[in-house]
Amino acid sequence: MAALKILLPYNFRSLDQKALAFANSTFGHLDEVEITLFHAYTPLPEIEADSTSVMGKLKGDLSYLSQKIMQQEAELKAVEEKLLQTGFLQNRLHTIFKPRKRDIAAEIIELVTNDNFNVVIINHKSGKASRFFTGSVFSKVVSALKDTTVCIVS
Amino acid sequence: MGNAEKIDINVFKAVARAIAHSDDLELMTGHLTQLLVGTLEIKGCSIFALEPESGELELLSSFGLSSAYLNKGPVFSNKSIGAIKKGKPVIIRDLEDMDLLQYPQEAREEGIGAIVSLPIKFYGKNIGALRLYHHEQWEISETDIDSLLVLAEIIGLAMTYTRLLNALKEVKDTVNDVHSIWFNAIGG
Numbered sequence: 001m002a003a004l005k006i007l008l009p010y011n012f013r014s015l016d017q018k019a020l021a022f023a024n025s026t027f028g029h030l031d032e033v034e035i036t037l038f039h040a041y042t043p044l045p046e047i048e049a050d051s052t053s054v055m056g057k058l059k060g061d062l063s064y065l066s067q068k069i070m071q072q073e074a075e076l077k078a079v080e081e082k083l084l085q086t087g088f089l090q091n092r093l094h095t096i097f098k099p100r101k102r103d104i105a106a107e108i109i110e111l112v113t114n115d116n117f118n119v120v121i122i123n124h125k126s127g128k129a130s131r132f133f134t135g136s137v138f139s140k141v142v143s144a145l146k147d148t149t150v151c152i153v154s
Numbered sequence: 155m156g157n158a159e160k161i162d163i164n165v166f167k168a169v170a171r172a173i174a175h176s177d178d179l180e181l182m183t184g185h186l187t188q189l190l191v192g193t194l195e196i197k198g199c200s201i202f203a204l205e206p207e208s209g210e211l212e213l214l215s216s217f218g219l220s221s222a223y224l225n226k227g228p229v230f231s232n233k234s235i236g237a238i239k240k241g242k243p244v245i246i247r248d249l250e251d252m253d254l255l256q257y258p259q260e261a262r263e264e265g266i267g268a269i270v271s272l273p274i275k276f277y278g279k280n281i282g283a284l285r286l287y288h289h290e291q292w293e294i295s296e297t298d299i300d301s302l303l304v305l306a307e308i309i310g311l312a313m314t315y316t317r318l319l320n321a322l323k324e325v326k327d328t329v330n331d332v333h334s335i336w337f338n339a340i341g342g
Contacts, residue, residue, distance in 0.1 A: 012221035042184030042217075045172050065192055068218055076223060103178045127212030129203040129282075133313050134179050134214065135320050 002034035002092060007117040009108055010037045012075060015094070015123040019153040020079065023121050026151075035083065035093055036117070039076050040100035040107045041069055073097045077140040083107035105140035112145055161301040164192050165274060169305060179316040183215035186309065190286060191218045194298075197266060198287040200224075201309060204280055211283055214313075219287065223264040226257050231283070241280050243299055244271045248291045251338060268292035272302050276310040 006087045008023055010016045044065055080095050090115050100107055112120055125131050142150050165198035172185040187199040198218025211229040246254060246269045255261055260268070267290035274282035284306045 012224070014225045017225075022224065031226040042181060042188065042215075045185040045189055060185070065188055065217075100181060102181075104180065127203070127210070128207075129205040129210075130214055133203050133317050 002033035004030065004034070004115045004119055004120040005115075006033060006035040006121060007108070007112055007115075008035060008037050008121045009104070010039050010076065010079060011104075012039075012072070013037055013123075015153060016123075017114060019121050019123050020037050024083065024086050024088075027084075033088070035088060036078060036096070036110070036115075037080055037083075038096045038111060039072065040104060041072055044098035046068075046150070059072075059121045061100060063091065070072045103135075103137075105135075105138075105144075107145045108137070108141050112148060117148065119151065121151045121153065122154050158296050159297045159301075161298050164188070166301070169308070170194075171198075173308065173312045176280050177316060177319055179313060180215060182192070182312060182316070183309070184217065187215050187217035194286065196286055197289045197294075200285045200287075201274070202229065202285070203285045204274075204282050205312070214314050219230075220264060221259055226260045231258060231280075241273045241275065241278075243273070243303060244269075244291075245294060245299065247293060265289060270294055270299070270302065272299075272306045274306045274310045274313070281310055281313060290312070 004027065006023065006027060008019060010020070017088055023035060027035065075093050076097050080093055081094075083093055084090060096111070108120065108122070111117070120141065122138050122141055125134075125136065142152075168189055169186060169238050173182055174191060176182040183201045183263060184274070187201060190196070190199045196218070200216040200219065201214045204210075204213055204287065209231045211231055213224060213229075216224055216252065238323055245258070249255070249258070251268065255269075264287075266287045268288040270286045270288075272284045273280050276286055284302065286302070
């Protein structure tokens with residue numbers, strides 16, 4: 001088992017690229033490192049069957065919506081590929097692309113706890129207004145985790 | 155694209171349920187953007203929160219747009235589709251004809267043909283923006299614009315509601331952290 005098991009939540013924003021660069025420069029040269037890129041996407045909304053016209057419209061365009069989600073998964077794989085090229089070993093690199101069921105902080109906390117990650121690299125959302133409305137992911141994660149190193153990129 | 159009405163009561167029902175069934179703003183707005191892209195058959199949709207001091211529109215949720223386009227740089231309400239700051243809807247039916255965009259080149263490269271931008275208000279104050287992006291020219295009907303304005307108001311209510319709910323949860327967590335011994339020590 002790797003000495004450092006790192007979780008890097010990735011949301012395709014510029015700050016995530018910065019977090020990726022940090023992971024690469026800090027851990028890329030180490031042998032006993034395992035890194036997991038994690039993205040929780042918004043699953044397509046469930047619509048009750050009685051809303052026939054909406055269902056009809058959505059069904060018609062469902063392939064477009066699904067295709068967009070698949071594109072994101074491919075983008076995450078491309079990020080993994082980038083990490084491979086910079087020195088991380090293939091068997092030490094993983095991606096998790098899953099539908100989100102709750103807020104992103106709760107998803108991260110659950111994953112770290114269940115899968116025994118000992119390092120989390122997370123970014124500090126720079127936007128004041130969006131943080132005001134959605135809450136701070138990093139402060140929720142930091143206050144909930146124990147025995148975990150949390151690296152914050154801002 | 156024609157200007158027949160696309161937003162009917164069933165779309166409102168689906169949107170209202172998406173809002174009512176979630177207390178997580180990012181999940182809720184994520185569903186809203188998907189619903190609007192699916193039902194209006196458009197390229198993408200974004201919901202922004204307005205930072206009142208800097209005037210920056212900060213992305214809350216988006217669907218259908220590439221990460222390259224979303225990472226193009228900060229979006230400012232006074233530079234990007236300017237009239238949004240005045241609280242009016244802005245309809246750019248054909249991107250080729252207009253010069254209102256902060257990032258016109260990036261929009262063209264993304265394959266955006268038309269944009270509809272609507273203010274998200276709460277008690278008459280701008281707190282964000284709802285933007286819809288079409289692949290091609292878009293003759294959106296006046297009725298659909300009216301419906302979208304109402305929808306933007308509902309989003310404003312949902313944003314404020316979830317903010318209050320988050321504050322309430324924080325108060326509850328803080329109260330739960332107070333040990334009875336500490337409470338007694340301060341004369342409770």
